[in-house]
Amino acid sequence: MKRTLFFFLGIICSLGFYSCKKDSRHLEECDECPPQRSKTNGESNFYDPFCLISPSQHILDTLSKGYSFTEGPAVDKKGNVxxxxxxxxxxxxxxxxxxxxxxxLTGTGRSNGMxxxxNGYLIACADLHGExxxxxxxxxxxxxxxxxxxxxxxxxxDVWINPVTGGMYITDPMFPRPYWDANDPRRTGNANWPPTHSEQAATGKGGYVYYLAPGSNKLVRVTTDAMGWDSDSWPNGVVGTPDGKKLYINKWA
Known part of the structure; x- marks a missing residue:
């Protein structure tokens, strides 16, 4: 099934990921949807994303088509996605x-969340080899x-980088990947589960959230109970607050 790539420019602007000049095709200043704050140079306006969902404002543009399954949008300092x-x-x-x-880039380890x-490096969850x-x-x-x-x-x-400390939080859900090589140590036989050499096999459960401190190569578990097998849910997306004090995780169930 073909997927179409959409970028919600209004929400990107509201979060400060993309600096955009006011464009009447996308944003209309009105009493119901006033800008929340503006840069001093007048070039950028920030809008309430929930207000911008209105279909009458025509804020969705199709930028490109022909992909199989798009994931992991990440924005650099220049606004490139x-x-x-x-x-x-x-x-x-x-x-x-x-x-x-x-x-x-081609050959990404089937990267997902990014x-x-x-420092301008792109951090990616490459689940082909669990990296x-x-x-x-x-x-x-x-x-x-x-x-x-x-x-x-x-x-x-998925990955979220704490903007205050630079530490990284990643989710490691426990759903099978049919594209793993037959010799991959994470699978047994014809992809029977659970894997025999993974963190999940070590505990009999699966689906933890981990933290990687800046400069470290050693993960620390954030969740004490596995979000998998017995709980019927796996950690999927992860995001934190701008002050780095709260972490939000949604489950894949």
């Missing part, structure tokens, strides 16, 4: 200045971590 087409193992870049979509760190990777602007990759206490991760799904 990077996203993955996971089944096709590619990361694409939507250029804010030109509006063009180009291929940024985020930019403060959290760092991607440089030139496309070179470094594996940050792939295990917890020597036990393989199942497959990192």
């Amino acid at each position: 990077f996203f993955t087409d996971q089944p096709n193992d590619k990361i694409y870049k939507w250029e804010a200045a030109s509006g063009k979509v180009t291929t940024f 985020a930019f760190d403060k 959290l990777i760092k991607i440089a602007p030139d496309g070179s990759k470094t594996v940050l971590v792939n295990n917890y206490n020597g036990k393989l991760l199942n497959g990192p799904n």
Whole structure:
């Protein structure tokens, strides 16, 4: 099934990820939807995202089509949006200045959730080999971590970087990946579950949230109980508050 890539420019503006001039095609100043705050140069307005959901404001644009399954939008300091087409193992870049979509990287470890760190590196959850990777602007990759206490991760799904400390939180849900190689140590036989060499197998459960401190290569468990097998839910998306004091996790159930 083909998927279409949509970017919700109104919400991106409201969160400060993308600086956009007021455009009557997308945003209409009115009593019901006034700007919440403006930059001093008058170039950018920030709107309540819930107000912008109104269909009458025509805020959804189709920017590109033809992908299998898009995931992990992440925005760099220039407003460029990077996203993955996971089944096709590619990361694409939507250029804010030109509006063009180009291929940024092929061979991404089937990257899923992504985020930019403060140094401009793209951090990606590469679940093909159960890794959290760092991607440089030139496309070179470094594996940050792939295990917890020597036990393989199942497959990192999403990542959030604390803007205050730079620490990274990742979710590691426990759902099967049919594309794993037959010799992958995380699977047994013809993908029977649970995996035999993963963190999940070490506890008999699966689906934890982990924290990676800046400069460290050792994960720390954030959740004490596995969100999987016995709880019938797995950690999926993760995001925190701007002050870095609260973490929100949604489940895949």
